[in-house]
Amino acid sequence: MELAEAKQKFIEAWGKLGSEWGINRTMAQVHALLLISPEAMTTEEIMESLSISRGNANMTLRDLIGWGLVEKQHKAGERKEYFYADKDTWNIARQVAKERKKRELDPVLKVLDELSKVKGDTADLEYKTFNKSVTDINRLAKNVDKTLETMLKAEENWFWGSIFKIFK
Amino acid sequence: MELAEAKQKFIEAWGKLGSEWGINRTMAQVHALLLISPEAMTTEEIMESLSISRGNANMTLRDLIGWGLVEKQHKAGERKEYFYADKDTWNIARQVAKERKKRELDPVLKVLDELSKVKGDTADLEYKTFNKSVTDINRLAKNVDKTLETMLKAEENWFWGSIFKIFK
DNA sequence: TTAAATTTTCAAAATTTATTGAAAGTTTAA
DNA sequence: TTAAACTTTCAATAAATTTTGAAAATTTAA
CATH class of the missing domain: 1.10.10.10 (Winged helix-like DNA-binding domain superfamily/Winged helix DNA-binding domain)
Known part of the structure; x- marks a missing residue:
């Protein structure tokens, strides 16, 4: 080519x-x-x-x-x-992650936090289902958030090295 | 509320x-x-x-x-x-990851693989810059791909546990 | 100053994407 | 069979997003 x-x-x-x-x-x-x-x-x-x-x-x-x-x-x-x-791919990835986190993940995390605090009748299936889904998604989103935070501070080799040390 | x-x-x-x-x-x-x-x-x-x-x-x-x-x-x-x-958040995340990987990441990886094979004059700055960016992005994309592969097979607790063991 | 070079703005136009709704298609019960 | 209940299709329409291009604004050199 x-x-x-x-x-x-x-x-x-x-x-x-x-x-x-x-x-x-x-x-x-x-x-x-x-x-x-x-x-x-x-x-x-x-x-x-x-x-x-x-x-x-x-x-x-x-x-x-x-x-x-x-x-x-x-x-x-x-x-x-x-x-x-900037030609540094790791910088680019971090920069994109940082901006999208700020613009999109952080606002949705804020809403999920609020929503997981909503109180209701624990005997009410409607409430229970709502609460479970929101709480679970909130937990997952927080894990993603923490991982991104680490990524933002990390050196490329350290970051992937750490991940693949376990995942192989 | x-x-x-x-x-x-x-x-x-x-x-x-x-x-x-x-x-x-x-x-x-x-x-x-x-x-x-x-x-x-x-x-x-x-x-x-x-x-x-x-x-x-x-x-x-x-x-x-x-x-x-x-x-x-x-x-x-x-x-x-x-x-x-399905109400299982981890299943949902995996399912979305699996589909987007298949529909979007895999095709782009294929293109990047091709493009990083393109030969040229190593004294040509145009070529060198092209090659470096493509190769670097390809490497990053492959790391993302490997991590997703692991995620697709993993249990939620094991996956996050492994990640946070290092990242703290 | 002036005016040429350059950048920015933004209303209008073009394009892309999403949605509607009614007709056609399918399934099932009698 | 028939026909009612339900699902699917898709051309037309609407909505959202992107792009244009020319006018306005800004910058700089003389």
Whole structure:
């Protein structure tokens, strides 16, 4: 396979995976493009590469910066802004985990905590079923949360090493 | 908080989380509704509870069955179909992990494997950057994959026990 | 200052995804 | 058989999300 074709496939695959996981396809594609670009790119170059509009490119880059995955760079004597993606895969994974935890897991944990405190008649099957499901899901979500917390602080090798030491 | 209000909140929260993670909101809500229902429900009851159409209810239930989260039940002497959700949270988590792995992770792993085999000029920065990112992501994805494989076979207590033994 | 270069905004348009509802299909009881 | 009860299908519609592009805002060089 040619490099150019391979790049295209990578961008497509990343975009598809993103959209399956609730991440805007274009955002995932811009990220993929920057991930395989050795140099920081301008908005123009990104627009051109992916055939997207200026507005779309601008907002998407803004979002990626908000996710902590991309940074602006300035080149001496140039007015244009350049965009560069962190290439460290473990950093990327942690950054995504951190943001999604904050935006999505934490709020739902808060609701589950409230809901598992709701009191009711323990003889009432409706109540018992509600309470059991909510409590169980809450426990699972807390375990996921704790594991993510560990991941956020960990070095990649230590983290996987620890996991596979047991799981083999 | 009243039980009725709590149920409502649970259904909303589950629907929101689902939609953030690429799962149809209605599907997540129907699942939530069945999770807190002690008894199997009919299509009619589900339509009524969530104010959705018959067609939507039917397709959503079909999907949930396809995900292995819900099963059809028949009551003696009755013609209607009843729908019942597995209440075991660990089973649910495993089932979701299993399906998403199969539908989304496995295909992307296949692409990454191909792409990391693409040969090129190691002096070419474009190639080097592409190759490094793809290879690194592939390695990470394989680690996730291995961990999921373990999870799919594991008992809940053993799994979390093993993880927290190290992470504390 | 001015004006060219560049970035940002956001209403409108396009696209994608989800939902409806009625007709067609199926099953079962009599 | 028939027909009532129930389920499924899917074209049409609605809703949600994404994208565009041109105008407004901002920045910088002169």
